[in-house]
Amino acid sequence: MPDPRQRYTVDDFDYDLPERLVAQHPAPERTGSRLLRLARDGVSDHAFTDLPRFLAPGDLLVFNDTRVIKARLFGQKDSGGRIEVLIERVLGPHEAAAQIRASHAPKPGARLRLAGVVDAEMLAREGDLYRLRFAGPDSVLAVLDRHGEVPLPPYITHAPEATDERRYQTVYARAPGAVAAPTAGLHFDEPLLERLRAEGVETAFLTLHVGAGTFQPVRVHDLADHRMHSEWYEIPPETADAVRRARERGRDVIAVGTTSLRALEAAARDGTVAAGCAETDLFITPGFRFCVADRLITNFHLPRSTLLMLVCAFAGMEPVRAAYRHAIEHGYRFFSYGDAMLVDRIAG
Numbered sequence: 001m002p003d004p005r006q007r008y009t010v011d012d013f014d015y016d017l018p019e020r021l022v023a024q025h026p027a028p029e030r031t032g033s034r035l036l037r038l039a040r041d042g043v044s045d046h047a048f049t050d051l052p053r054f055l056a057p058g059d060l061l062v063f064n065d066t067r068v069i070k071a072r073l074f075g076q077k078d079s080g081g082r083i084e085v086l087i088e089r090v091l092g093p094h095e096a097a098a099q100i101r102a103s104h105a106p107k108p109g110a111r112l113r114l115a116g117v118v119d120a121e122m123l124a125r126e127g128d129l130y131r132l133r134f135a136g137p138d139s140v141l142a143v144l145d146r147h148g149e150v151p152l153p154p155y156i157t158h159a160p161e162a163t164d165e166r167r168y169q170t171v172y173a174r175a176p177g178a179v180a181a182p183t184a185g186l187h188f189d190e191p192l193l194e195r196l197r198a199e200g201v202e203t204a205f206l207t208l209h210v211g212a213g214t215f216q217p218v219r220v221h222d223l224a225d226h227r228m229h230s231e232w233y234e235i236p237p238e239t240a241d242a243v244r245r246a247r248e249r250g251r252d253v254i255a256v257g258t259t260s261l262r263a264l265e266a267a268a269r270d271g272t273v274a275a276g277c278a279e280t281d282l283f284i285t286p287g288f289r290f291c292v293a294d295r296l297i298t299n300f301h302l303p304r305s306t307l308l309m310l311v312c313a314f315a316g317m318e319p320v321r322a323a324y325r326h327a328i329e330h331g332y333r334f335f336s337y338g339d340a341m342l343v344d345r346i347a348g
Contacts, residue, residue, distance in 0.1 A: 008286060010218045013312065014303045015324055022155055023337035026167045030189040034332055034339040038315055038323045040346055045330065048187045048340055051297075057200025058251040060242055061297075064182040064260045065205040067173035069141065070148030070165075071212075075114035077106055085114060086151060088129055088212050089232075090177060093139045097129040099212060106130070115147035141176055151179050151212070153336050155302075168336070177209035177232070183336045184257035184297045204242040208233035208259045208280075218304055228281040228306065233263040240267075240275040243292060247271075252294040258307050261314070264292040284310040286317055290348040298341050300327060300334040316347040 027033050035046040037054065046053075055061075071087040084101040091097055100106065106122045112132070114120055119135040134140050150160040150168055170185035172193075197203065209232050220226050243264070246253050255261035266280035267273045268291040283306065296314055301307040312320045323341065332339045 008223045008309075009221050010223065010304050011221075012317070013305070013308050015321075015328075017303065017328065017334060021328065021331065021334050021338075023333040023335060023339075024156055024158060025163075026186065026337045027333075030167075030171070030187055031192050033187050036323060036327055036332060036339065036341045038319060038341055038343045038346075040344060043323050043326050049192065051192070051342065052196055052199055052201070054342060055196065055199070055201045055254070056251070058202065058246065058249055059254060060202045060204060060246040060251060061196065061254050061256055062204050062206060062239065062243070062260045062264060062293075063170070063172060063185055063188075063256045064208050064210075064263070065170070065172050065174040066178040066182060066207050066209050066259075067176040068150070068169050068178045068181050069176050070144045071151045071179040072149040073114045073118075073144070073147060074149075075112055075116070075118075077102065078111040078113070083112060085112070085120075085132070086179065086212055087140070087144060087148075088179060089209070090140050091131070094134045095123075096132050096134070096140045097126065098132055099128065100130050114143075118143050118147060153180065155335055156337065172205070174205075175207045175209075175234075177207075179212045180210040181336065182208075182210060182257040182259045183299045184260075184340060186336075187297075187340050188256075202242060202246070204239040206233060206235050206239050206260060206263050208263045210259055218306060223283075223285050223309070226283060226306075228283040230279045230281040231259075231262075232277070232279055233266065234277045235263065235267045235273060235275050237275040240273045243273045253292055254295040254297060255293040256297045258296070258298055258301075258310050261293050261296055261310070265290060268292050284313050286313045286347065288313045288348050290314065290345060294345055296341075296343045296345070298343060299336065299338055300324065300332065300341065302335065311341075311343060313348050314345055315343045319346055 035048045037044045073085045086099040110122045112120045120132045123131040271291045
């Protein structure tokens with residue numbers, strides 16, 4: 001069977017977005033965002049606090065409990081040149097893979113002085129990333145927590161503020177390792193979670209450490225030529241069991257965010273989610289056959305992005321295009337700090 005991605009190019013996922021609709025700050029309250037409902041019969045406008053109306057007792061919400069680390073550091077090379085380091089992945093207590101912005105790329109053995117107080121050595125270049133070893137007794141995570149900066153997405157133009165440390169993080173964040181927030185989860189607060197549980201909606205958690213590659217543009221024209229960045233995930237046994245029970249009872253599995261959906265589908269074997277840890281470079285495009293998720297809660301995504309391609313695979317190209325046109329016409333706020341969608345699986 002031919003690869004369905006060959007039918008599409010990156011241009012098929014382009015759209016024009018007025019700059020004024022790119023959310024630069026979150027809503028005053030976590031649950032204060034709008035919710036665009038995309039179902040088989042079209043779109044409708046709601047508040048995010050209306051979410052419980054669309055869920056039934058026994059439905060299962062699956063959240064990504066990764067915790068965003070303060071992954072951005074500034075410093076100098078031993079030659080004196082300025083550098084910006086974005087930790088992509090923590091590899092061990094004292095090693096990490098990072099993106100580095102500098103006038104000249106550092107070579108293996110180069111010494112970096114970060115935040116004016118921390119030394120790191122560039123060990124090797126691995127594709128677009130650099131492997132770094134941090135000196136001193138503190139772990140990479142400890143260094144980042146003390147000296148790092150919240151890695152806000154590139155389309156948010158203000159410097160990180162104290163508010164961002166709290167709001168660019170879900171209320172249930174547990175496992176440190178992400179360099180980008182699983183933004184669909186930013187709309188939930190504890191009262192809403194308690195309300196959902198009180199109404200019989202079940203919740204489960206997995207971990208997928210979101211990498212900075214989520215913001216990288218697709219650099220090829222034909223989607224069949226694109227290779228996804230790899231991300232680490234873990235499905236706990238209790239989450240795999242919760243998905244199985246929901247399936248047996250005929251209840252819906254709702255992925256909270258594209259990262260939760262990717263982890264669930266990557267872990268699915270013949271429709272059964274397997275517990276455990278693994279790496280995934282799963283690239284979901286129209287034509288993908290979903291095994292697990294029935295619905296998806298997600299934000300509005302960048303043009304020409306792999307995340308938009310995933311949503312189009314889930315709900316269909318034309319329904320998603322119509323939903324985005326509606327959102328733009330009705331002034332929805334876009335991207336990480338923007339509004340949300342509740343999407344039914346119409347395609348796939």
